[in-house]
Amino acid sequence: KIEGRYFPSLAIGKVSTNMIKAFFFQLQQIGKGSSRPKGFEHHTTKKVGILGAGMMGAGIAYSSAMSGIEVVLKDISDENAQKGKDYSKKLLDKAISRGKMTQEKADGILSLIKPTANAEDLQGCDLVIEAVFEKTELKAAVTQEAEAQMLETGVMASNTSSLPITGLAQASCRPANFIGLHFFSPVDKMPLVEIICGKETSDETLAKALDYVLQIRKTPIVVNDARGFFTTRVIGTYVNEGLGMLAEGLNAASIEMAAATAGFPVGTLAISDELNLQTMRNIRLATEAALQAEGKKLEKGASDSVIDRMIDEFDRAGKLAGKGFYDYPQGGKKTLWPGLKEAFGAGSKEIPFEDMKERFLFVQSLETVRCMEEGVIEKVADANIGSIMGIGFPAWTGGVVQYINQYGLRE
Incomplete structure (x- = not known):
């Protein structure tokens, strides 16, 4: 009786609809080669x-x-x-x-x-x-x-x-x-x-x-073709959002917990340590130089200041260096660096936890819309499956495009 009562809402709810659309219809569409140009014989790489x-x-x-x-x-x-x-x-x-x-x-x-x-x-x-x-x-x-x-x-x-x-x-x-x-x-x-x-x-x-x-x-x-393509560009907004929250004074543990609760496999501070802050800065400087050569300017965000201070002021470049947003004791579990509170005022500001979760989700969905407007990615199926399988966007959403589609135009 209990199962019978709750099964219909589970079967036709938003989450199941999202996941069926992504993992059945859209994945099947990609697997059948929907993006393959017509008129060419199948090629087997030898x-x-x-x-x-x-x-x-x-x-x-x-x-x-x-x-x-x-x-x-x-x-x-x-x-x-x-x-x-x-x-x-x-x-x-x-x-x-x-x-x-x-x-x-x-x-x-x-x-x-x-x-x-x-x-x-x-x-x-x-x-x-x-x-x-x-x-x-x-x-x-x-x-x-x-x-x-x-x-x-x-x-x-x-x-x-x-x-x-x-x-x-x-x-x-x-x-x-x-x-x-x-x-x-x-x-x-x-x-x-x-x-x-x-x-x-x-x-x-x-x-x-x-x-x-x-x-x-x-x-x-x-x-x-575009700098960062689709996946690198979209996951970049996820990382920047988390570092931006830290710069705002939000609690570091809450930032990581919000990402995990939303369904992301790795928090933004942890992923930054894995990527290495120096590498992230090098990519930014290379992008800045390339845009400068084109007569364009790269706007500096709050996340850039956080990265610069972590490297220059605190000498904490990430996991490879043994210390970043987390401490990495030999043979022990990583823990968030206690100095984040003093360095960035972490915990001095609070916003609703749900808002933090939604910021992580919406920032990537909105960047995807920009990618589609610019012609970087053309198919909704590619965007949804690419975000889930490539950059860990939560599967329950059905992907970056489906996440905002489910709200409808009014919302």
């Missing part, structure tokens, strides 16, 4: 080259090999490349220990990955993905080195998370074959790939990129 055997490159190599694709994992030394391959071995050994895979199958997958420091091993690759450091000059150099070896009809892709693809494509001798493939870390666990089309990216290149992402059993969303 040999992929990956430039950079760090965390991202190693993860892409693992996901590709798991789908039966031959992989060339290139780094500046054989030792570094081998370390990247060892990442796959570690994951496969774990699967064997849990009884999810046989040794024979694991050996077969590992045999598909060839670690190397020699660019000539990229010969015959029909796809090359660069996953090197976020430096334009470095990406240009490895692109040119790879294109001299790979198939002329092959796709050259960048795993950049923020650098404009059109700018990176200037280093390519075949810009029509150049595209962005933004994977999320850790690649073996994160299901999303953000595909970014530059100004000269051809429809055939997009079709091949979509086919590859589906081939490795990931979920693709397609966006147009």
Whole structure:
């Protein structure tokens, strides 16, 4: 009787409607290749080259090999490349220990990955993905080195998370074959790939990129070129909102709790520590310089002042430095830095807890609307699924667009 009384409201309520729309209809729509340009034969990637055997490159190599694709994992030394391959071995050994895979199958997958420091091993690759450091000059150099070896009809892709693809494509001798493939870390666990089309990216290149992402059993969303693309730009507003709340004098623990209660997997202060405050500042300075070159100005926000003070005044750059918004005692659990209260007046101001939760949600939804108005992202399904699977927007909302759609025009 109790179940019968409450089931109808659960089945047809806002949350269930949101989740059914996202995870049944929209996910199915993406999986069927709704963004794939028509008129091109299905392409099966046979040999992929990956430039950079760090965390991202190693993860892409693992996901590709798991789908039966031959992989060339290139780094500046054989030792570094081998370390990247060892990442796959570690994951496969774990699967064997849990009884999810046989040794024979694991050996077969590992045999598909060839670690190397020699660019000539990229010969015959029909796809090359660069996953090197976020430096334009470095990406240009490895692109040119790879294109001299790979198939002329092959796709050259960048795993950049923020650098404009059109700018990176200037280093390519075949810009029509150049595209962005933004994977999320850790690649073996994160299901999303953000595909970014530059100004000269051809429809055939997009079709091949979509086919590859589906081939490795990931979920693709397609966006147009802009600084930060879609996911990086939207999650940036989430982080900035949390740091802005701290600058306003709101309690740090309440900020993190509001994010968690709203359904976000990681609070804004914790994610800032993970990203590293110095890295965040470097990205801001690079963006500022790029906009300055275009005759534009980057407005400084409250979050920027918080980051600058944390680094310059308190020497707390994040988890990598052992101290940031949180303290990281060796062998112990992280705890919020008590000095936040004195540094930013944390706790000196209060606003309703529900308002804090809604600020985190609405700031990302509104940035998504701007992205749609600017043509960065065109499909509602891509925005909703991309926000949930890529940047941890709460699943109960149905995604960034559905969250505001459910309110209707009056509200």
